[in-house]
Amino acid sequence: EVQLVQSGAEVKKPGESLRISCKGSGYSFTNYWINWVRQMPGKGLEWMGRIDPSDSYTNYSPSFQGHVTISADKSIGTAYLQWSSLEASDTAMYYCARHPVVTPMLHYWGQGTLVTVSS
Amino acid sequence: QSALTQPASVSGSPGQSITISCTGTSSDVGGYNFVSWYQQHPGKAPKLIIYDVSDRPSGVSNRFSGSKSGNTASLTISGLQAEDEADYYCSSFTSSSTLVFGGGTKLTVL
Numbered sequence: 001e002v003q004l005v006q007s008g009a010e011v012k013k014p015g016e017s018l019r020i021s022c023k024g025s026g027y028s029f030t031n032y033w034i035n036w037v038r039q040m041p042g043k044g045l046e047w048m049g050r051i052d053p054s055d056s057y058t059n060y061s062p063s064f065q066g067h068v069t070i071s072a073d074k075s076i077g078t079a080y081l082q083w084s085s086l087e088a089s090d091t092a093m094y095y096c097a098r099h100p101v102v103t104p105m106l107h108y109w110g111q112g113t114l115v116t117v118s119s
Numbered sequence: 120q121s122a123l124t125q126p127a128s129v130s131g132s133p134g135q136s137i138t139i140s141c142t143g144t145s146s147d148v149g150g151y152n153f154v155s156w157y158q159q160h161p162g163k164a165p166k167l168i169i170y171d172v173s174d175r176p177s178g179v180s181n182r183f184s185g186s187k188s189g190n191t192a193s194l195t196i197s198g199l200q201a202e203d204e205a206d207y208y209c210s211s212f213t214s215s216s217t218l219v220f221g222g223g224t225k226l227t228v229l
Binding site: 035037044045046047049050059060061062063095097103104105106107109110111112 | 120122153155157159164165166167170171176206208210212215216217218219220221222223
């Protein structure tokens with residue numbers, strides 16, 4: 001069974017750093033891109049960026065480039081989304097989702113990680 | 120890159136059909152047959168219901184169908200059911216090798 005299991009909810013203060021994770025199982029991790037999607041409270045889905053775990057090549061949305069870093073460790077089948085300095089506006093639910101090389105359909109999604117940034 | 124344009128809300132009665140539009144540009148929707156649609160119920164992760172403009176993943180009801188004309192893609196739900204009440208999002212691949220979502224459409228089943 002294909003699964004993407006994300007790390008648990010986080011509560012952080014502005015200026016702190018954070019890394020959340022997304023562990024894939026039930027498939028060949030390096031055959032699918034991992035994407036990260038933000039959903040702010042009561043708002044829509046926003047595509048943040050993606051990584052090809054086979055070589056760690058990344059694409060970012062211009063809206064998120066420079067503010068977050070996407071990485072992956074193919075040896076343990078896990079992708080990461082990290083911030084070096086959180087802001088209150090980073091409060092949101094973050095989802096990982098995978099798509100095959102041939103088409104950008106986000107077929108399998110993680111359960112989401114809620115990040116709350118508050119002083 | 121700007122979000123794709125969707126109506127904020129649509130509604131329909133059980134048994135009816137509704138269509139949700141998703142308008143982009145020649146650099147995204149119009150340029151590639153990589154439009155997907157997602158259904159999201161409150162508090163849940165999104166679910167893929169249409170990919171590559173008009174294909175359905177295994178297990179998705181054939182009441183859901185997709186199409187595209189020019190820079191506008193459409194999702195049609197026929198035979199509306201109460202369980203279809205949810206938020207719907209389109210997405211497209213772009214010329215920058217990124218993805219972009221629409222703003223989302225809230226479907227109300229009357």
